[in-house]
Structure formats: C-alpha cells, structure tokens
Amino acid sequence: MSDAIIGGQDRIAKRFAKLKEEDRAGLVTFITAGDPDPETSFEILKQLPDAGADIIELGMPFTDPMADGPAIQEASIRALDAGMHMRKTLSIVRGFRDQDHETPIILMGYYNPIYIYGVAEFLEDARNAGVDGLIVVDLPPEEDPELCIPTVEKGLSFIRLTTPTSDDKRLPKLVQNTSGFVYYVSVAGVTGAGSASNDQIVEAMGRLKRHTDLPIAVGFGIKTAEQAADVAKQADAAVVGSAIVSKIAESLDENGKATDKTASMVTGLVRELANGVRNARK
Amino acid sequence: MTSSAPNSFRALPDPDGHFGNFGGRFVAETLMPLILELEQAYKDAKADPAFKKEMDYYLRHYVGRENPLYFAERLSEHLGGAKIYFKREDLNHTGAHKINNCIGQILLAKRMGKTRIIAETGAGQHGVATATVCARFGLPCTVYMGSKDIERQSPNVFRMRLLGAEVKPVVSGSNSLKDAMNEALRDWVTNVEDTFYIIGTAAGPHPYPEMVRDFQSVIGNESRQQIMEAEGRLPDQVIASVGGGSNAIGLFHPFLDDKGVDVVGVEAAGHGVHTGNHAASLSAGRPGVLHGNRTYLLMDDDGQIKEADSISAGLDYPGIGPEHSWLKDIGRARYEPITDKEALEAFKLCSELEGIIPALECSHAIAQIMKEAPKMGKDQIILMCLSGRGDKDIFTVAEALGVEL
Numbered sequence: 156m157s158d159a160i161i162g163g164q165d166r167i168a169k170r171f172a173k174l175k176e177e178d179r180a181g182l183v184t185f186i187t188a189g190d191p192d193p194e195t196s197f198e199i200l201k202q203l204p205d206a207g208a209d210i211i212e213l214g215m216p217f218t219d220p221m222a223d224g225p226a227i228q229e230a231s232i233r234a235l236d237a238g239m240h241m242r243k244t245l246s247i248v249r250g251f252r253d254q255d256h257e258t259p260i261i262l263m264g265y266y267n268p269i270y271i272y273g274v275a276e277f278l279e280d281a282r283n284a285g286v287d288g289l290i291v292v293d294l295p296p297e298e299d300p301e302l303c304i305p306t307v308e309k310g311l312s313f314i315r316l317t318t319p320t321s322d323d324k325r326l327p328k329l330v331q332n333t334s335g336f337v338y339y340v341s342v343a344g345v346t347g348a349g350s351a352s353n354d355q356i357v358e359a360m361g362r363l364k365r366h367t368d369l370p371i372a373v374g375f376g377i378k379t380a381e382q383a384a385d386v387a388k389q390a391d392a393a394v395v396g397s398a399i400v401s402k403i404a405e406s407l408d409e410n411g412k413a414t415d416k417t418a419s420m421v422t423g424l425v426r427e428l429a430n431g432v433r434n435a436r437k
Numbered sequence: 438m439t440s441s442a443p444n445s446f447r448a449l450p451d452p453d454g455h456f457g458n459f460g461g462r463f464v465a466e467t468l469m470p471l472i473l474e475l476e477q478a479y480k481d482a483k484a485d486p487a488f489k490k491e492m493d494y495y496l497r498h499y500v501g502r503e504n505p506l507y508f509a510e511r512l513s514e515h516l517g518g519a520k521i522y523f524k525r526e527d528l529n530h531t532g533a534h535k536i537n538n539c540i541g542q543i544l545l546a547k548r549m550g551k552t553r554i555i556a557e558t559g560a561g562q563h564g565v566a567t568a569t570v571c572a573r574f575g576l577p578c579t580v581y582m583g584s585k586d587i588e589r590q591s592p593n594v595f596r597m598r599l600l601g602a603e604v605k606p607v608v609s610g611s612n613s614l615k616d617a618m619n620e621a622l623r624d625w626v627t628n629v630e631d632t633f634y635i636i637g638t639a640a641g642p643h644p645y646p647e648m649v650r651d652f653q654s655v656i657g658n659e660s661r662q663q664i665m666e667a668e669g670r671l672p673d674q675v676i677a678s679v680g681g682g683s684n685a686i687g688l689f690h691p692f693l694d695d696k697g698v699d700v701v702g703v704e705a706a707g708h709g710v711h712t713g714n715h716a717a718s719l720s721a722g723r724p725g726v727l728h729g730n731r732t733y734l735l736m737d738d739d740g741q742i743k744e745a746d747s748i749s750a751g752l753d754y755p756g757i758g759p760e761h762s763w764l765k766d767i768g769r770a771r772y773e774p775i776t777d778k779e780a781l782e783a784f785k786l787c788s789e790l791e792g793i794i795p796a797l798e799c800s801h802a803i804a805q806i807m808k809e810a811p812k813m814g815k816d817q818i819i820l821m822c823l824s825g826r827g828d829k830d831i832f833t834v835a836e837a838l839g840v841e842l
Binding site: 218221222224228235240265266267268270294297298315316317321322325340344 | 466
C-alpha cells in the first residue's frame, strides 16, 4: 500500500497524538477548494502546513450552502465561477498528498455533490486521493446509512458537528459512528457569525467529554489569534474558517482575481493564528 | 402502517419522513432538535380534538371556508370536452390557498410557545398569508424574499409591510425562492430558541412535507364532498399546478386511493423544457438533496443547483415536494410541463370566459386543461385547483403582453 492511502483515521489520530505530546492544541484551518481559482487555491493549500495548520478542512463548493454565512457563501461562488467541481477538488487533494503525507485533510460541505458523484465512487476516489475524513453539514445521525456508515466502512473518518442545541439526550446519538474528532460549533448560527464566551466553551467541553473520548475541535466565530488562543486553552483544537476565507476576498483585485499577495496574506494570518494556538498553554 | 401498506397511496411518510426513496431530514445538526420537537408537537396537536376545533374555527370564520367548487361552464363549452370544475382557493382571505397552511402552522407555533415567526416567499402569496396570520395572532414576522421577486411582486411586498411584517431582500445566489429558503434556514439556525419557521410548501425536512400536506388537504377533502354533491360521482381527473406543490398535494391526497381518478400536476416549463430555462424539476430534473429533503431537483452534473426560470414567481423553484417525486416514480400521478406562453394564453382565456383572473401559477393548470379537455368526453369531469387570484400578476402579464400600465 502506498502512503497516500493510509486509512484516514490513522493520520488524524497520529496528529492528535503528536499534539498531545507537544502539550498544545491544534489549529484547524478551512479554505474552499478552488477559491478564488483552482491554481491559487492549490498554492495556498500547499503552504498551510508550513504556516502552522495542523489539520486542513477543505470546502467542497456548493451553490446552496444553507449553514454558511456570507464569507463562505461567496467563497463557494468564486470557486464555482472559476470552474471548480468535485473531481478537481479531489485532484487538488491528490496533489497535496504527493508532498505532504502527514497533515490530515478533511473535506467539508453538503451532501448533494457527493450524492450526485455517487457515494461508493466518491469514497473510493477520496480515499485514493488521500482524504482522511468528511464533514457533511446536512447529514445528521438520522441519515447515517446515506454516507456516514459507508465512510466509516471505507476507513475514513466521519466527523460530526455538535452544537449548543446538542444536549445530554442528543449527544449519545451524535458521537456514535463518528471518529477522528468531534467538531463543536460553539454558537447556534451560520459560519462567521458571533463567537461563544469562554464560560460557554468550558461548559460545552465538559458536556462533550462526558460522552466521548475523541478529541474536540471548537469553531465558529474565531477571527483573531487571541480568540484562537482562548479556545486553545480549553479545546483540543481551534477551527478557523470565515476569517481565512475573508482574507482571500480582501486580497483580490477589482475584478475578483487573485493577486500576488493572495497566498501570502492567507499564510500570514494562519501564522498569527498558529502562534496564538501554540502559545496558549504556556 | 408505513411502507407495509401497499394497497394505500396515503400511508406515507414512514416514521423517518420518507416517501419511498424521497423526503428525509437533511438538515444541519443545530436544527435537528428543533425539527424533532416540531414533529412531536405536531403529532400531539393532530391527536388533540381541541386543535382541530380551533383550526376549523379559523378556517371558517377567518379564511372563509368552505369555498365553492365552481362549474366553469363557458370554459367547458369553449373547449368542447370534459366538464371543468374550479376549486376556488382564490376566494380565500388573502387570495390563495397558502393561508390554509399558515393557520395550521401558526396555531402550532402558539401551542409550542414560540414568539417569533419567519418564512420564505416566492410570489409573495405565502409571505402575505404568513404576515396576515402573524398580525392576527400578534407575533413578529420576518419574511425572506429574493430581490428579483421583490421587484416583480411589489404589490405583495407592500401588503406584507402593511401587515406589519419585515420583508428582508435576499441577494445571494439567484435572488429568488430557493435563496429565500436558504436565508430563512440561516435565520432559524441562528435563532433556535424562540423562532418558528413557517415553510410555505410541502417540502423541506420531515415533518414539513407531511404537515403542510395535511393542512392543505382541506382542499381535496372539500372538493371530494362537493363534486359528489354536484355530480354524484368522483371526477375523472384532478389537476393542479406544482411549484413546491402544496396546493397540488392538498387536492390530490384525498383522491390518491380512488383508482379511477387521473392525477395530474402541471410544472412551469418557462421558455420550454428543451431550452434549459424552466422550473420543471420532475420533467427535466433528477433526484438530489436540497433544503432538508431528497427530491427531484434541477442541477448540473456536479450536483450544483441550477436556477429555475418561470414567468410565475410562485413556481420559480428548482425542486418539488418529496411526495410528488414519489407519486411520479410509482406512477400514481403524472406531471406535465406548460410554458410561460401557454400559461399566458390560459390566463387571458380564463379571464375573458369566466370573469375570473387566475394567478399565473394556476394558469399553468388551465393551459394543460386546454390541451386535454377537448379530447375528453362531455360526460367526463376535470376538477382543478384554482389556487390563487391573479391581481398580483397584472403587472407581469402587462409587461409580457407589451402593455404599458
């Protein structure tokens, strides 16, 4: 077996083991595949680990991202307008895997593009490309037979979103069939909206830890290194998405095209965030 | 009681909200507890005679039910075939069938102790109906409406504002109904504690398709009784326009187990199904997952949702309620496309012959009748849902006919 098709659960588990060894939280960064165009997006992706990303979430663009705020909606539109589609997303992952064998890549998005690709074929191609896990926003546990079960059977992680509405009654259902880590969405809302208070996160972490031994990544509304550091004091990882994607938007020229600053502006922000996360527990 | 009932077409959805392969609960986790709570509340309400009594009261005294089943004599004569009956949903308070569902949902919202209402709207009919019941029951109301629809349905926008609702323009995606629904879902995911989402059509995550169908079934139940009184027998055909499909499923459902009744849904074919500019998801789409349910959708090969196109804002949606998808696949109903041009002809014909200005939505059903009635015998009966009045459409129609108002 080549290195590229190591089961995704391994790469994620190894990464969290390493973080534990270093006694620090991880930084999970989100960008949308193909934003602002396939080439620039690939360039950014390749530079993320060096900038300090421990785990990468790569958005699969979709026309109707119902749970996303304006920043990530616009990223999807930029990517689709630039001709992005699922096969290209997987080929970007493959290109990344050729040079990086350790950083986990989680594909994140909505079910329809996967359903239309064909679940079995998608999982086969994703695994071969070097994808480690999936986050699919519109597949709650009630729909597990659709994709979650086949994903786990394929040796990839199916990472679940838990939210402020996930109470003690709901959580057992959420953590079954899940692996890799648990993503805690710290505010009820769309991506990029307000952030949770420290107390709220502490309370939620306590609740989650009662139901799972998996690492917990906390996201939604984290925009600055300070906020990332606050989360990193409590959680096993901090997730940043909209702030990074907004940085891409900010770097574009008046025609919405990438500039020579695009990649460096993104990696600059990721470096700051990583500093925050890495120094949080010192 | 679910899919193990092969001799009934009226037994679905199953407990997980499936109509065969369609339906389901494809929503963000934040919403799952709310949807489960709604499902339970609806179950309880359905079993509570007091809820039914309350609903009947408002349908009678506020909406103005029952409305007539009207024999369209001159249209029937003109077409020279089957006898055509209109179920007059246009005579309801607010001028369309939408209010039936809104009464049901707002009473449920009150029962659940919710204090804020949100809704999406396309043509504005559902928005007006929602704003109306919110005014009547004293709840604040936010309606999401695509900026494109705000432009072409300005009278309804003003109506909603008069009724005290906040109309929020949606400028994402294609600026029409599907985007308004995305935005309403984003609002709901943000305001989980106090907000009730009144979905306007028989689509979305379970239990909405079932619940909206049940609330709209008053159309079919009344029609069934009225046609028996008028003709002493069931119709040969029931027919209605489908966007999301709530008036259609409301008319169809009580007739589904009557084997001799031909069930026909009429889709908006816009400029023509072959042009790609249409809203005919059953005729030209394929099954996919959007807005909480699996159903027929218009999309490209990558699973990206396409923009729908229709002269009628109420049909301008790239999906359809999941029960219609199921009825199509099992062959219990058939779905026919009608173009903008054909619908306009029907709009004019109905106005001139019957003195009824129909909504552009149900003008599509009239256009299909114009094709089918002449081929049917004079002893045959077509029962159509005239889902709404056309006053709101006069500006659109004038523009399409090149008339300056």
